[in-house]
Amino acid sequence: MKQVTILSGKGGTGKTTITGCFAALTEEPVLADCDVDASNLHLILSPRIKETMEFRGLKLADIDSEKCTRCGLCMQLCRFDAIHDYSVDPIHCEGCKVCVANCPVDAISFKERVCGHAYISDTEYGPMSHARLTPGMENSGKLVTLVRQNAAKLAEETGRGLVLVDGPPGIGCPVIASLSNVDAAVAVVEPTLSGIHDLRRALQLLEHFEVTPSVIINKYDINMENTASIRGFCGEHGIPTLGMIPFDESVTRAMVQAKPVVVYSPGSPASLAMREAWIEFSSFLGL
Amino acid sequence: MKLVIASGKGGTGKTSIAVNLALSVGASQVLDCDVEEPNVHIFLKPENPRRRPVELLVPEIDEGRCIHCRRCAEFCQYNALFVAGEVAMVFPELCHSCGGCKLVCPEEAITEKPRQVGAVTVAESHGMGLIYGELNVGEALAVPVVSAVKKHAEEEGLVILDAAPGSACPLVETVHGADFCLMVTEPTPFGLHDLQVATEVVKQLGVPIGVVVNFAGVGDQGVYRFCEREGIPVIMEIPYDRRIAELYSRGIPFSAEMTEWRGRFRELLDTVEEMTR
Numbered sequence A: 001m002k003q004v005t006i007l008s009g010k011g012g013t014g015k016t017t018i019t020g021c022f023a024a025l026t027e028e029p030v031l032a033d034c035d036v037d038a039s040n041l042h043l044i045l046s047p048r049i050k051e052t053m054e055f056r057g058l059k060l061a062d063i064d065s066e067k068c069t070r071c072g073l074c075m076q077l078c079r080f081d082a083i084h085d086y087s088v089d090p091i092h093c094e095g096c097k098v099c100v101a102n103c104p105v106d107a108i109s110f111k112e113r114v115c116g117h118a119y120i121s122d123t124e125y126g127p128m129s130h131a132r133l134t135p136g137m138e139n140s141g142k143l144v145t146l147v148r149q150n151a152a153k154l155a156e157e158t159g160r161g162l163v164l165v166d167g168p169p170g171i172g173c174p175v176i177a178s179l180s181n182v183d184a185a186v187a188v189v190e191p192t193l194s195g196i197h198d199l200r201r202a203l204q205l206l207e208h209f210e211v212t213p214s215v216i217i218n219k220y221d222i223n224m225e226n227t228a229s230i231r232g233f234c235g236e237h238g239i240p241t242l243g244m245i246p247f248d249e250s251v252t253r254a255m256v257q258a259k260p261v262v263v264y265s266p267g268s269p270a271s272l273a274m275r276e277a278w279i280e281f282s283s284f285l286g287l
Numbered sequence B: 001m002k003l004v005i006a007s008g009k010g011g012t013g014k015t016s017i018a019v020n021l022a023l024s025v026g027a028s029q030v031l032d033c034d035v036e037e038p039n040v041h042i043f044l045k046p047e048n049p050r051r052r053p054v055e056l057l058v059p060e061i062d063e064g065r066c067i068h069c070r071r072c073a074e075f076c077q078y079n080a081l082f083v084a085g086e087v088a089m090v091f092p093e094l095c096h097s098c099g100g101c102k103l104v105c106p107e108e109a110i111t112e113k114p115r116q117v118g119a120v121t122v123a124e125s126h127g128m129g130l131i132y133g134e135l136n137v138g139e140a141l142a143v144p145v146v147s148a149v150k151k152h153a154e155e156e157g158l159v160i161l162d163a164a165p166g167s168a169c170p171l172v173e174t175v176h177g178a179d180f181c182l183m184v185t186e187p188t189p190f191g192l193h194d195l196q197v198a199t200e201v202v203k204q205l206g207v208p209i210g211v212v213v214n215f216a217g218v219g220d221q222g223v224y225r226f227c228e229r230e231g232i233p234v235i236m237e238i239p240y241d242r243r244i245a246e247l248y249s250r251g252i253p254f255s256a257e258m259t260e261w262r263g264r265f266r267e268l269l270d271t272v273e274e275m276t277r
Helices: A015-025 A041-045 A073-077 A100-102 A140-158 A173-180 A193-208 A224-236 A250-256 A271-284 B013-027 B071-075 B099-106 B145-148 B169-175 B189-204 B222-230 B241-248 B260-276
Strands: A004-009 A029-033 A046-054 A058-063 A108-111 A114-122 A125-134 A160-165 A184-189 A213-218 A241-245 B001-007 B029-032 B046-062 B081-084 B087-090 B111-127 B128-135 B159-162 B180-186 B209-214 B232-238
Touching: A004 A015, A004 A108, A004 A173, A004 A271, A004 B232, A015 A029, A015 A160, A015 A184, A015 A213, A015 A271, A015 B013, A029 A041, A029 A140, A041 A125, A041 B111, A041 B189, A046 A140, A058 A100, A058 B169, A073 A100, A100 A108, A100 B099, A125 A140, A140 A160, A140 A173, A140 B013, A160 B081, A173 A193, A184 A193, A184 A271, A193 A224, A193 B241, A213 A224, A213 A271, A224 A241, A241 A271, A250 A271, A250 B189, B001 B013, B001 B169, B013 B029, B013 B159, B013 B180, B013 B260, B029 B145, B046 B087, B046 B145, B046 B159, B071 B081, B099 B111, B099 B169, B111 B145, B128 B260, B145 B169, B189 B209, B189 B222, B189 B260, B209 B222, B232 B260
Parallel strands: A004 A160, A004 A184, A029 A125, A029 A160, A184 A213, A213 A241, B001 B159, B001 B180, B029 B128, B029 B159, B180 B209, B209 B232
Antiparallel strands: A046 A114, A058 A108, A114 A125, B046 B111, B081 B087, B111 B128
16 A cells, blocks of 8 residues: 655645545545645535544543632742633643643642544545544644544455555644655645745655655746746656646636536646556555 | 734635735735745845744653653643653654643753744835744644744834734634734635635634735626625735736735835724724
8 A cells, every 4th residue: 555645835835626536536545634724625526424533632621710829829830821710721821741740739639631523434446534622622743644544444354555645734743744644745835935935844744754856836827937947847856756746726616616627627727737647656655 | 003814715816905005005014814824025125134033831751750640741731742661752843832731840850941933024115114933844833933923023013923823722812802804705705714714713803904906807796795695895906917917926015016006905904094093
């Protein structure tokens, strides 16, 4: 079984659009949407949920005002500024347990909280593992790890050979969790100065975690000069450019119709380029 | 006024709106709180940048004193300590710097030392303060760097904060304590979905919301219907315009060349100010 993460650094460069297209083009994929706090893959793959599981993240401290003697020790010890007026602010509490363990009158309890849900679903293209983090919650990295574990299990159970992981933007904990134990990664970039800046950081991240990199340039015709400089940079560093997708309005039209563009409008310029990129991607992975 | 520019979905134009608004109205500060992928400094060239490290305290175990009782490892909620047999190890990148291990150690074998996880750069640009954070590559926790950026926010004047995409802790940290949040979205199913989750977060924090629809004219009506149903005003619409996209790709704020937009950004701020009164 091979696992590949589609990431980008910068948000909105087309990760999900490309993952959705590759899902439709690959013979027997398993899909994993690891952008758990702004997930979109389900909007074009229309999964039918078969199994829902609760996700419990870090626990939350809670002060019993009856027992509390207002000594203020918890406020002194809390490094997250999460206790005000002898009450815990759930937004800032990081569930470290310091206040719970040090309260001299045991007035602070430590409660489990549901921080999101993970789902196992079926799609037209294959089984899918996805999740929804309760908005504003921490620990999206742990939920990403759960999505990854579910996806790997699905691949084993169904004997499918490729897990396509739609990654979150950025370079922080959810991205790191979406890269663990993958065989390779595809960084999606638009030819803008901010896109290039963020691509470099994403590629540094891949290098840091020793993940084999590749690049797809989306909307490459928006700025040919920047596209050339991305290609040059990748060439110098031995990073393969797997594809160049043109700007194409049919991509948005397909999204509105809740379909991958290669399914909705197979003859469109973006779809043709997507197919070529997928062929390169397959040989890059040795599929 | 602390005005956050957020979005849920990435790539909808948060940074572009933050920068064009700041330049059009002459903000006093712009704070880039998207510390995983900060971009404001690409559009507002920083002058006289001063870079300062952001550090977290992480435990250090004195092997001479450690009796391998495992209390620290059992206490740690983040699995940042590992004790087995005669070995005690710290995984600093998992540490949230709560100080709990030091408190539970019966032998005073744990001390804390600072460890750099990122940096904050303080600079000027176009007569405004420009502050941006950068999480070090390979580090997991963005929130401490966001907090370090926010510490530079002035109490007076217009402070514009550019948030990270998503709806998790970095967004919460950025929006906390703000006076208003402008959500930049695109009128597509992806834009709508992520606007909904981000709106949920900002509402919980009790911060009033207005929407800017970017790339107006593409996609569908879902975002408008959502805003109407939720009573969230659509304050500005920016049409999809290839010229804007090309200027963006070169790192140029579009209002610098399409000067008719400056007045519209000033009107946008007027509306926001009225809504916060």
